[in-house]
Amino acid sequence: MYYCCGVTEKGIMPHNEDALLIKDSVIDSGSAEKNVDVPFIAAVSDGVSGERSGELASRMCLELIRDMGYSSDMKLDEELLAIHRKLAEYSESDPEIHNMQATLCGIAVDENNNLLTFNVGDSRLYRYRGGRIRQISRDQSLVQLLIDEGAITSEERSTHVHRNIIFPVFGNVKSAPQIDTVKLEGGMEYGDLLLLCTDGLSDYVSVLDIEEVLEMPKPLQARLDILVKKALDNGSKDNITVIAVVYYE
Template sequence: MTEGIVLVTGARTDVGRVREINEDAVLAQHPVFLVADGMGGHEAGELASAEVVAAFQPLVGRQDVEPADVVDAVAAAHAAVARLSRTHARGAGSTVSGIVAVVQNGVHSWLVVNIGDSRVYRLVGSTLEQLTVDHSVVQELVDDGRITRAEMSTYPGRNVITRAVGDQSSAADYWLAPIVTGERLLVCSDGLSNDLSDEALRAGLSLGGSAQQTAHGLVDQALARGGRDNISAVVVDVRSGGLAQRADEVTGGFATSAEATVHTIDIDTHTSERQRARRD
């Protein structure tokens, strides 16, 4: 809960039907809701995703998180996974994607963060929107018009990512989004989004179950479709305290309200007070 904003959450992670180790890790404790998908083979991927979660753990329970605090957490995750990578012959890395309830200029918002190809979606009414943009080879092919979005989940090499936690040159992307009463957000690893189409995700999120039931149901659907990868889902419902949905939102999105627009912010180059203090 943040200053009257009431959230209900649910989370599930599963090894899937093919992999022997679950390299996904989730954090679903206010104000941080994220999924990390580790890579590196053997125990390295599992350890890498755990390091990402550990880097964000200090934000849990706080009501005063600012965007700079999230930048600090990303920097800490990069450093921890880089140290881990140096101890493994094949290296180690992770994705991270999630939402953090932050305060900026006295306004409470979601800060969406992404490195890699885990994803954040938002359901408002009957409209599902992907808030993140994948850092992957197939996303670049879609951007270039060489394949369609529908072909992403089956394209050879779909799991090749272009940014990863642990690679200091892999900057995170950030977006500020309004916290809207009645919205439902999904944070998931690619094990879910590769097995379930956008329409299947929208339908699963719209069934009316609780956040926990929905997280379990989505993972069950991915398992039924083969469970080729580790599968993780975090579902967040905004029950009250956010911006009110408006009558003009019948087709989804925020058609006219500037305050309710999801927009990219460039905070990766900002230096927080703590970062400056550490250098001084």
Template sequence: MRSGSGSDVGHRRPKNEDSFLSDGDRRLFVVADGMGGHPAGDVASREAVAALDLALSNGALESSDRMQALTQALIKAHEAVVEAATTDPEKRGMGTTAVVAHLDADETTLTCAHIGDSRAYVLTDERLIRITEDHVWGGRGGRSLTQAIGSSKKVEPEAAEVDLQPGDKVLLCTDGLTDMLADRDIRDVLLQDADAQALCDQLIETALERGGVDNITCIVIEV
């Protein structure tokens, strides 16, 4: 397994409110997108990633039910962000999305869970498959998150498991990427003959070329 990761503030945001974790030793990967327009979005995403990292340490990933382990970790992350917000009035209402993924020791199964609209994809047999479903509502007038870590009263993470085969690629990303690139564009980049870091860099560069209106963060994992 090889992985590449990166994050860019984009062209229009004053600061980067995304956070990520790429831990190849534990085969654990997280992407979080602090909610722009809300207070302390960057704090929310950092708190969520740190809480997920902690919740999934000490053997939690060795559970026979990894979907449950990831789901519970997201709930703990939500509780941690809510608690952090209650200690500082300036952080009240802060929130973030998160998608977390784990590969088993044989690298044949991907387990992922998410809250919000950060996504997980798998490229297999030249097909790009979206594993997550955005937690949003709304149409042309604008989309709103139906749930987010920290800012929702209650969160209900969704989890999934996907079989992997050698040569497959996994992508975790924030909407700063997917708002700029259609799925077919993402597929075209991931099909390139390049290593995981180069593919990650290319995805971010392409999103910037298309406008880069939001922070852009992604992790590419090659099995």
């Protein structure tokens, strides 16, 4: 069994272009927590800023994932690419929502407890183990490419002029996304916590701050609420969504 909890908050924005999925529940406002058995998927999605109907894209993306009925028999990357095509085709049917797009980051756990991670865009997956956070996903963004090439440092990421430029994501009508789907190296051990979040959190709350909050002797849902408040207090100008996943026997 797994315990999952999450929260999605519009912050200072007029509406929420983020959404989260925990097994069979898609949420675009407020919080949720539940114990879930395998198989299941947990994911966050962020409607791309500047594109039309980002809130529709993120919710529709997660609803399609929820409805696909994940199991070990599936080729997850192919199923996710099919969902991208459905979003792109749907957006081309109506000028009002043309080219609606969304990032996607999540985990898929099959009936045998095998855990795959998947990512498109700049939402993130972290693993918290032994009091330390490690980023598992890799940002699909221009600044990450510049960091990889040594052109800028990681510390320059948050202030770089091109920090909001990401590679093609779900629903892009011109280019298909590159879906990073990999088995979680090292799996999950007792005491591990997986943290999924959109950039409204990761751009405004440091890894050290995340570690400090996760160490607090408080219920997990309360710790997520504290992370969201920290992002807002630090000036987050985006929607904020975060999910925590813990395994227990």
